[in-house]
Amino acid sequence: MAERRATILVRGTGLLGTSIGLGLRAAGHQVWLSDPSPTAQRIAEDVGAGTLLSSADEPDLVVVASPPEVTAQEVAQALQTHPRSVVMDIASVKAAVLQDLLHWAKDDDHPLTYEDLRRYVGTHPMAGREKSGPVAARGELFTSMPWVICPAVNPHTEEQISDPDAVDSVTALARRLGASAHQMSAVKHDESVALISHLPQIAASLVASRLQEAAPGALALSGNGLRDVTRIAASDPNLWVQILSANAHHVVEILYGVRDDVERLISTLEDPAAPGGQADIAQLIAEGNAGVARVPGKHGAPPQSFAQLTVIVDDRPGQIAAVLNDVADVGVNVEDLHMAHSAGHQVGMVELSVLPARRNELADALTTMGWKVVLS
Ligand SMILES: NC(=O)c1ccc[n+]([C@@H]2O[C@H](COP(=O)([O-])OP(=O)(O)OC[C@H]3O[C@@H](n4cnc5c(N)ncnc54)[C@H](O)[C@@H]3O)[C@@H](O)[C@H]2O)c1
Ligand SMILES: O=C(O)C(=O)C[C@]1(C(=O)O)C=C[C@@H](O)C=C1
Numbered sequence: 001m002a003e004r005r006a007t008i009l010v011r012g013t014g015l016l017g018t019s020i021g022l023g024l025r026a027a028g029h030q031v032w033l034s035d036p037s038p039t040a041q042r043i044a045e046d047v048g049a050g051t052l053l054s055s056a057d058e059p060d061l062v063v064v065a066s067p068p069e070v071t072a073q074e075v076a077q078a079l080q081t082h083p084r085s086v087v088m089d090i091a092s093v094k095a096a097v098l099q100d101l102l103h104w105a106k107d108d109d110h111p112l113t114y115e116d117l118r119r120y121v122g123t124h125p126m127a128g129r130e131k132s133g134p135v136a137a138r139g140e141l142f143t144s145m146p147w148v149i150c151p152a153v154n155p156h157t158e159e160q161i162s163d164p165d166a167v168d169s170v171t172a173l174a175r176r177l178g179a180s181a182h183q184m185s186a187v188k189h190d191e192s193v194a195l196i197s198h199l200p201q202i203a204a205s206l207v208a209s210r211l212q213e214a215a216p217g218a219l220a221l222s223g224n225g226l227r228d229v230t231r232i233a234a235s236d237p238n239l240w241v242q243i244l245s246a247n248a249h250h251v252v253e254i255l256y257g258v259r260d261d262v263e264r265l266i267s268t269l270e271d272p273a274a275p276g277g278q279a280d281i282a283q284l285i286a287e288g289n290a291g292v293a294r295v296p297g298k299h300g301a302p303p304q305s306f307a308q309l310t311v312i313v314d315d316r317p318g319q320i321a322a323v324l325n326d327v328a329d330v331g332v333n334v335e336d337l338h339m340a341h342s343a344g345h346q347v348g349m350v351e352l353s354v355l356p357a358r359r360n361e362l363a364d365a366l367t368t369m370g371w372k373v374v375l376s
Pocket of ligand 1: 071125
């Protein structure tokens with residue numbers, strides 16, 4: 001007999017909620033949707049993320065995908081409205097949400113109890129986009145990406161409050177969406193994301209902010225360096241105010257270190273020919289080399305360098321598919337793919353990352369097939 005798939009309610013059908021709905025529907029789950037915005041709810045339904053919740057529906061699991069500032073309140077309400085459901089949230093910050101829930105559970109005047117919190121598990125998918133709203137949703141957003149699971153813990157006794165079965169249910173959901181689950185405390189999570197998520201957002205915003213004054217002629221020269229560093233500068237300010245404020249304590253500790261580095265670089269570049277100046281610049285770049293080499297590859301595997309080759313294609317429909325079909329015929333696995341357009345030219349550049357040992361063979365084969373290939 002086929003395994004019964006858990007029924008899921010997604011509360012908050014923006015980018016993340018709708019992406020989760022799409023992924024779960026594709027995996028055969030019944031998904032119900034609710035959002036205070038009738039438009040967001042309707043779009044999520046129209047794109048196929050689920051059907052609107054009716055009063056008779058009783059989900060096995062509720063996913064709270066609302067903005068961080070209302071997440072604790074939404075979780076508390078979901079735990080009471082659905083007294084038999086496991087409730088998880090996906091907010092980008094975890095300690096503040098748990099702290100509010102624990103505070104209410106302790107308060108005799110609040111309806112939330114510790115017993116309710118046994119059904120709660122905090123989580124955070126480390127996948128997203130620089131866009132918001134259901135129109136930008138993608139069911140495959142979570143494939144191969146980490147998903148942090150933070151069971152609720154009593155800060156005084158350090159005992160786990162979340163029921164182990166509830167932790168298993170949310171872990172299964174993350175895996176069903178193709179993610180890899182990583183369990184840790186809310187505090188450890190917040191400390192970690194300050195460095196690997198919040199600092200990159202700040203760096204991208206600071207770099208992109210300089211572009212406001214750039215001459216159009218300078219912007220026309222933009223290559224992949226600028227695009228790589230600034231993609232997430234297009235993120236939603238409203239969301240990031242909430243994330244950075246809730247994790248300010250960890251973020252600011254990292255920014256003190258960045259400030260020291262920037263001040264050191266400024267004084268070096270004020271007189272780069274001064275004794276030690278060249279070595280100082282080299283050291284800064286080398287420190288970056290050492291950091292980037294530590295970023296893990298797919299599935300949290302150890303860092304692996306892939307070799308790149310670029311295929312120049314006409315800027316017309318079907319060209320990327322044609323390149324990928326030919327790569328598949330050669331039997332080489334594409335580890336990553338990046339598409340760029342050449343400013344002022346009607347061509348596109350498809351940058352493929354492959355295992356280093358296969359790069360030359362693939363380049364030769366594609367050239368023989370008539371493609372223009374550049375080794376990079
Ligand atoms: N955007 C990302 O890349 C990303 C990645 C991982 C986690 N998250 C987290 O996911 C959550 C949702 O982010 P998003 O990017 O989907 O935002 P979004 O703006 O696209 O969607 C948020 C949705 O929540 C709805 N909403 C507002 N108030 C609500 C309430 N009180 N109850 C229920 N829903 C409410 C809004 O109408 C909107 O449809 C946030 O907590 C965010 O921190 C975001
Ligand atoms: O890649 C993006 O556009 C993201 O939004 C990614 C990202 C991240 O920093 O990894 C941003 C914030 C979220 O909390 C989780 C994921």
